Amino acid sequence: MKLEMICTGEEVLAGQIVDTNAAWFANTLMDKGIECQRRVTVGDRLEDLVAVFKERSLEADIILVNGGLGPTSDDLSTEAMALAMGVPLIENIEWRTKLEDWFARNGRVMAESNLKQALLPESALMIDNPVGTACGFAVKFNRAWLFFTPGVPFEFKRMVTEQFIPFVEERFAASSSVALKKLLTLGNGESALADRLEAIPLPEGITLGYRSYMPYIEIKLFARGAAAITSLPRINSEIKALLGNALVAENVTTLDQEIHNKLVNSGLSLCVAESCTGGMITSGLVAFPGSSSYLHHGLVTYSNEAKVKVLGVNPQTLDDYGAVSIATVEEMAKGARNILGSDYALATSGIAGPEGGSADKPVGTVAIALATKYGVHSQMLKLPSRSRELVRTLTTAVAYDMLRRELLGDAVIVDYSSFSRFSK
Amino acid sequence: MKLEMICTGEEVLAGQIVDTNAAWFANTLMDKGIECQRRVTVGDRLEDLVAVFKERSLEADIILVNGGLGPTSDDLSTEAMALAMGVPLIENIEWRTKLEDWFARNGRVMAESNLKQALLPESALMIDNPVGTACGFAVKFNRAWLFFTPGVPFEFKRMVTEQFIPFVEERFAASSSVALKKLLTLGNGESALADRLEAIPLPEGITLGYRSYMPYIEIKLFARGAAAITSLPRINSEIKALLGNALVAENVTTLDQEIHNKLVNSGLSLCVAESCTGGMITSGLVAFPGSSSYLHHGLVTYSNEAKVKVLGVNPQTLDDYGAVSIATVEEMAKGARNILGSDYALATSGIAGPEGGSADKPVGTVAIALATKYGVHSQMLKLPSRSRELVRTLTTAVAYDMLRRELLGDAVIVDYSSFSRFSK
Structure with missing residues (x-):
């Protein structure tokens, strides 16, 4: 079986958006042992779409087409497919009814342009979209089955998972286990x-x-x-x-998720005091439903005054050691934990760059502390300083890893081969 | 002029990395008024590369090829191009000398495999790479010029900007302005x-x-x-x-950036108290270097206790109106502003879902307040509730917009056609 993908849309071709659907798709198929051999990206010009459907349908067995099913004038995938096949567009009564119900249920008036979304090439199989107004469809043309999916990522992902993969598995020899x-x-x-x-x-x-x-x-x-x-x-x-x-x-893709799972299951509570990470540790966890069960608060104390007033850091500590120091993050973590008596508190302070570095503490220097009921673990690291974003995401990941190790009962501070540690 | 791009590499095709080079390339060309008409992504198989070079060289005038110029065994672009043209690979003396100098200068021994990087198809024009070991090259084949570039993003971007764009402008009629x-x-x-x-x-x-x-x-x-x-x-x-x-x-791509620019220029300070947005408002701003000049603190007060203890919200208000209410967010904003006397404070509280909704306050209900020296502006909206992520990003955007309007001296509360407002 030869499988290809066609991505459509000016915004993808012209780089206005990065094509995350394509990466997700290939990666998801790969996990099922199915390989995507080629990906072609074209814009919204009708003749380009017709040409690529004709050309690839002669080469591939199955083609996933993404995008161009919306209601606006630059959504041309359906029309192009009908033109390539030389067949008319026919209204799909089932989908029209669904559309009318959907708008009625949401108390909204259906725009005239949405009616277009019920038109499919003659002989097409309608593919249900339970979460949007664009149905998918599949047609057999030349050697290939072409399977059309909407561009909106969560609609696309659901259709691939629930409809496309079973469609492929049903029509082509099941891939080896x-x-x-x-x-x-x-x-x-x-x-x-x-x-x-x-x-x-x-x-x-x-x-x-x-x-x-x-x-x-x-x-x-x-x-x-x-x-x-x-x-x-x-x-x-x-x-x-x-x-x-x-x-x-x-078997998880981020440490955020690992920490979330462990905290939900443990019944233990966490609070966070962030300086250089600026809310990244907190937002990583808040992204998961149910994080409110363990996350007491997340305090971004960027300025020294905020560290003093919100967290109770001693001004003398800031004067003596600076904001980016073991002493300061330890006080930040203890102060944050004391506000609501959380089981754990994570604190970070560092120089994310591109400005603000010094000879002693270059860009990439970060201090991280974990306060528990029994004491504080802390370390100061020199991280790669290629970008502000990288310093912040690495600091977040190391902070999560310290908490993960504590939750497992392992040593909290360990060596990472790419990061060097400042001696205390 | 018909311009296309060919992206090579298993890791791009198989979705192990998102192809940011492709998006950057198309976007950079677009801003110069040059359009990329098609993009083909293939893996590292020699026969697939040969086939795609032959096929596209018959259709396009100029083809940018990205990736596959490295020293390892899966870097096959050069070999495939020579095979497609039926010409031998010839060592380019200029590049070999550069490679030897480069390794000598960096005190490193050149691996045997790097010698491969000086082999180019006969008749190819060598394209200098001042920042890496892979030189580029250009060949004329069939109708097209094929221009080969390295996959490493910063090498690629430099070669496109300094060499590819002038190459195109020189050989093809200057694009219209x-x-x-x-x-x-x-x-x-x-x-x-x-x-x-x-x-x-x-x-x-x-x-x-x-x-x-x-x-x-x-x-x-x-x-x-x-x-x-x-x-x-x-x-x-x-x-x-x-x-x-x-x-x-x-002329900016996000409201985060607009707010950052306005606050940096105004000299006014901001603090943030977030519940449902969980740090998103704060992190959006912290992503920009220099945000520490105006951002006093960002407090994620997820639990009711944190709202009371950290922000000074009256427990009675929480009892009477609930956490997601105009009364609560107003107290959150005022409390946050008072900690350090910031010029502005933004506060959010809402039901991001998928759980936690009720008949009165379904998922997507959010309350947002902006406190200033002169009072508090607030509103409670019903946002589309398709996903937790969407509710949170929309809330963040509306909060930014309220502040943006305040900074402009415009009415802070306005209607958005996709969101309905709760009456107070």
Whole structure:
């Protein structure tokens, strides 16, 4: 089976938006053992769309088309497909009824332009969209099945998961059985990880991949076929042993989620006092429904006055050691924890850059503390200073990792090969 | 001139990384008035690369190829191009010398594999890379010039800016002069905006585009040619007049940036007390260097106790009106402002979902207040509740907009066509 993707839309082609749908799609298929062989991105010109549908339908078995199903005049995917096939557009009564119901239920008047969304090429199979006004559809043309999906990310993702993948599995030989393990690492470069893991010989059918996304590197262990699947747990254990402290989570994509899960399950409470991370630790957790059950408060105390007035940091400490120091973050963490007697408090202070560095404390210098009922753990690190964003996301990740290790009963402070530590 | 892009690399095709090079490239060209008509993404298989070079060279005049110039075994772009043309690879003496100098200067031993990076297809023009070990090259094949660039983003961007764009401008008729206006809108759907703006007849050479990215919709007015450029200011004014309150900024991509710029320039200070937005308002601003000059503090007071203890909200207010109410957010804003006597304080409280809604206050209900030296402005809105993320980003955007309007001396509370307001 040869599978391709066609992405449509001026805004994607012209770089006005980064095509996250495409990356998500390929990644999701990969997890199912299905490979996408080519991706073509075109704009909203009718003749370009017609040309690419004709051309790729001669080469591929299945083509996922994304975008161009909306109500406006630059949404042309449906019309282009009908033109390519030389068939008329026919109103789909089922979808028209759904549209009318949807607008009625939401107390809104349906615009004339929405009626266009019920027009499909003759012979198309309508594909339900339970969360939007654009239905999908599938047509057989030349060698290929073309499967049309809306561009809105959450509508797209739902349609791929609930409809496209079953559609592919039903029509094409089920892919050989596959299994996948994901290991999330922090604080090591990709080549350093690869050098370390080279020592492990991989049995046939097992492949190792790296997905680098700031500030983590995810290791993907992919097994295809029964023999490979059987040996996967053993290989996984060997890799975990080699990774050591670099391994921070399994089968989740971020440490935020790992911390959220652990705190929800533990019944313990957290508060956060942030300076350089500026709310990133807090927002990472608030993104998950249910975070209110453990998150007492998150205080961004950017100025020295705020550190004194809100957290009770001693002005003398700020004078003696500076805002970016072990002494200050320890007082920040203790002060934050005392406000509501939370079980844990995380505090950060650092120089995110690009300005503000000095010889003693260059850009990338950050201090992080974790206060518990029994005391405070803290460290001051020199992080890579390539960008403000990177310093902030790395600081957030290390803070989460300290809390994660505390929750596991492990040593809170460990070495990360890419970061150097200031002595106290 | 027909320009296309070919992106290579398993990690891009398979979604392990999002292709930010492609978006940056198209966007950079667009701002120069050069359009990219198609983008093809393929993996690292030699036969796929050869096929796509042959195929697209028959259709396009100029093709930017990105990636596959590195030293490792999966870097195959150069070899594939030579195969497609049926020519041998020849060592480029100039680049080999540069490579040797570069390694010598950095006190490193050049690996054998780097020698590969000096091999180019016969007849190729070498393209200098002042910041990396992969030189670029250009070849004429069939109808097209193919221009090869490295995948590392900062090497790629420099080569495009300093070499590719002049290469295109030199070889092809200078593109007609272009001008661009960007209008950022909030609180209206794309189809509602399109319906409204249809009333304005666009002169030849002016096109209108929409860029929808949560929670904003950006309107791009693009003028090509002298006549169109002359009429652009008039059309821009007419569109702005029709947009009314929906227009929230010009020529910036987010309201965060607009607020940051205005606060930096005004010398006024801000603090933030967030509940449902969970730090999003604060982090949006902290992302900009220099935000410490105006941002006093950002307090995420998720629990009722935190609202009472940190902000001084009256427990009776919480009992009488609930956490999501005009009365509570007003006290949050006033309490936050009083801590350090900031000029402004923003406060939010809402039901982001998916749980926590009720008949009176369904998911999407949010209360927002802006406290100033002279009083408090507040409103309670019903926002679209499609996702937790959407409720939070919309709340953040409306809060920014209230402050923006205050900073301009405009009415703080205005109607947004997509949101309904609760009466007080």
